[in-house]
Amino acid sequence: MKKPIRARIFNFFFKPSSPYPLAFLRISVALLLITQLLWLYKSLPLLYGHQALIPWPVSQAIMGNYTPNIEWVAGYADYLHISPDDVLWIFIGVYLFVLVVFLLGIFTRVMAVLVWALHYMLVNTGFMSAYGVESFAHIILFYCIFMPVGNAWSFDARKGNKQADNEWNTLSVRVLQLHLCIIYFFSGIEKAVGIQWWNGEAIWRTLMQDQFKQFDMSWMAYYPWVAKIICWSTLLLEIGYPFYMWGTASRKYGLIAIILLHLGIAVFLGLQLFAVIMIIFSVAAFGKLKPRKALGHSGAAAQKITESSIIF
Amino acid sequence: MVSTAKGSTMPYYNPFLMTLRHQLWLGIVFFHLLLAVLNAAHMKEWGRKSRLVHSVNIYGYYSGAGNIYSFFAPGLAEETEVIYTLADAAGHQRVLRLENNNHEHNLRIQTIYTFFGIREAKDLFLKCTAAYMFDQHRDAVLIRVLVLGKYIPSMYDFRRGQTCRWRMYFYEDFAKKDQVKQSYEKTYPGKDL
Numbered sequence: 001m002k003k004p005i006r007a008r009i010f011n012f013f014f015k016p017s018s019p020y021p022l023a024f025l026r027i028s029v030a031l032l033l034i035t036q037l038l039w040l041y042k043s044l045p046l047l048y049g050h051q052a053l054i055p056w057p058v059s060q061a062i063m064g065n066y067t068p069n070i071e072w073v074a075g076y077a078d079y080l081h082i083s084p085d086d087v088l089w090i091f092i093g094v095y096l097f098v099l100v101v102f103l104l105g106i107f108t109r110v111m112a113v114l115v116w117a118l119h120y121m122l123v124n125t126g127f128m129s130a131y132g133v134e135s136f137a138h139i140i141l142f143y144c145i146f147m148p149v150g151n152a153w154s155f156d157a158r159k160g161n162k163q164a165d166n167e168w169n170t171l172s173v174r175v176l177q178l179h180l181c182i183i184y185f186f187s188g189i190e191k192a193v194g195i196q197w198w199n200g201e202a203i204w205r206t207l208m209q210d211q212f213k214q215f216d217m218s219w220m221a222y223y224p225w226v227a228k229i230i231c232w233s234t235l236l237l238e239i240g241y242p243f244y245m246w247g248t249a250s251r252k253y254g255l256i257a258i259i260l261l262h263l264g265i266a267v268f269l270g271l272q273l274f275a276v277i278m279i280i281f282s283v284a285a286f287g288k289l290k291p292r293k294a295l296g297h298s299g300a301a302a303q304k305i306t307e308s309s310i311i312f
Numbered sequence: 313m314v315s316t317a318k319g320s321t322m323p324y325y326n327p328f329l330m331t332l333r334h335q336l337w338l339g340i341v342f343f344h345l346l347l348a349v350l351n352a353a354h355m356k357e358w359g360r361k362s363r364l365v366h367s368v369n370i371y372g373y374y375s376g377a378g379n380i381y382s383f384f385a386p387g388l389a390e391e392t393e394v395i396y397t398l399a400d401a402a403g404h405q406r407v408l409r410l411e412n413n414n415h416e417h418n419l420r421i422q423t424i425y426t427f428f429g430i431r432e433a434k435d436l437f438l439k440c441t442a443a444y445m446f447d448q449h450r451d452a453v454l455i456r457v458l459v460l461g462k463y464i465p466s467m468y469d470f471r472r473g474q475t476c477r478w479r480m481y482f483y484e485d486f487a488k489k490d491q492v493k494q495s496y497e498k499t500y501p502g503k504d505l
Contacts, residue, residue, distance in 0.1 A: 010330050013338060036416070043417040046410070046444075053410070053424055053444045058436065066370055120374070128427055129420035132383055139376030171337060178345050186352035187381040194386025201466055202388060208464045208476055209391040211422040221470040270415050 013174050014167035018290050019151035021173055023105075025284035026112075026149035029140050030103035032280065033119065036133070036273055037096060044092060047126040050074070050084035054128050062127075068117070069124040095122065102144075105154020112149065116141040133273040136281060139179065147172035176285035181242035184258075188238030197235055200227030212269040237261055245286055258282050348377040356380075391462040392425040393478065396445050399454040408445070428459050428481070435484075442486040458483040 056071040074087045095118040102111035150156040196202035207217040244254040266275035372378020411418045459481040465474035
């Protein structure tokens with residue numbers, strides 16, 4: 001007998017599931033943001049400093065008064081006779097510390113709020129230098145405030161029976177899945193509006209720009225069908241994402257295709273951080289993660305995350 | 313999957329177990345994702361400016377539901393490059409760029425430079441970049457900020473012999489007036505600048 005619609009909705013959003021996808025999301029995003037910070041360490045004053053390429057007052061004026069940035073903190077630090085340059089480094093130090101604590105899953109909820117707030121302030125301060133990786137990190141960190149991301153592979157999980165399946169894990173993963181569908185679908189539609197994504201010029205022009213150029217791809221001009229196939233495949237993968245990801249049979253291949261798409265972006269366009277965050281997002285949402293071994297609570301050290309596997 | 317809700321012995325798949333808490337969260341999720349859809353569909357450009365829309369927009373900024381996903385869409389703009397020529401009081405000149413061997417750093421610099429394409433913002437960004445260079449190179453008294461764009465021919469034109477080339481968009485000179493004047497008077501005594 002067919003279940004009533006109310007039961008179906010309830011099952012879709014609240015049928016208990018494992019906390020591991022959300023734990024994976026927390027750990028991988030924290031690692032990514034730490035990597036990003038270390039990668040840009042020497043460039044931080046140029047991008048986010050008081051006398052940055054786009055200085056604080058200009059960023060603040062463009063962004064508006066309701067978006068927090070480092071200048072807000074500097075206003076208070078002035079009373080303590082801390083210079084604006086030192087404010088940046090203190091801010092970065094605190095941000096890094098909070099990211100590490102969040103990664104380990106200690107006071108996860110509080111740390112999630114702090115990571116989200118500090119990340120948002122940093123991005124707003126240098127918003128003109130931000131690209132996709134910041135947008136998606138911001139989306140994920142906001143979700144981390146509300147989602148039970150510390151219920152597995154964390155110090156917090158050692159207290160009580162948090163690793164059991166529950167309905168809030170399911171609701172959280174459903175939100176990630178639906179948001180990803182929105183992202184890919186609209187991203188594909190926006191591309192499809194332009195002629196460059198139909199005649200292959202988009203990929204040609206991207207690969208020929210010095211900022212993205214990793215290899216000499218000028219040969220592609222002599223094989224325009226290659227560029228067309230890449231563009232059409234991108235449109236198909238992005239617009240089709242909300243459809244093939246919900247099919248039990250097609251999900252596995254869809255996820256592999258999306259991972260390959262982003263690996264291609266990382267290798268050929270040099271957008272490694274962007275590619276990694278998109279892979280993290282998709283794997284957390286649609287790759288049914290679960291540990292290969294049951295992990296005990298008795299160990300003193302943090303639980304190992306290396307023994308996980310992705311099950312499609 | 314048979315599990316039980318707090319204080320209940322009924323299985324989860326029973327729809328009557330949808331408590332007020334479940335319904336509330338479902339409502340919040342629905343609102344949030346609806347906002348994500350509307351923003352992705354360029355709601356901000358629809359023209360309605362009310363206090364409610366403004367509040368919703370702020371929520372969108374804070375939550376990430378206000379994003380537009382137009383990466384590389386609908387097409388690609390020309391790549392922008394900025395070259396700085398610095399002159400010190402003695403007249404020595406250097407040509408500098410802000411890019412270095414850190415790819416992630418360069419991506420961000422390039423992202424900033426794309427804003428030079430906004431006509432209204434051009435002057436402001438020229439001044440910002442010049443001010444940054446003056447701050448970093450205290451000996452400089454004159455800075456020329458030269459903005460270039462990279463022309464990439466279509467695949468068809470490339471096959472017919474056209475090549476990628478940089479072309480000048482615009483440039484602007486910035487000077488520390490007092491120091492330039494002193495330097496000029498030293499070099500050309502008796503002449504007015």
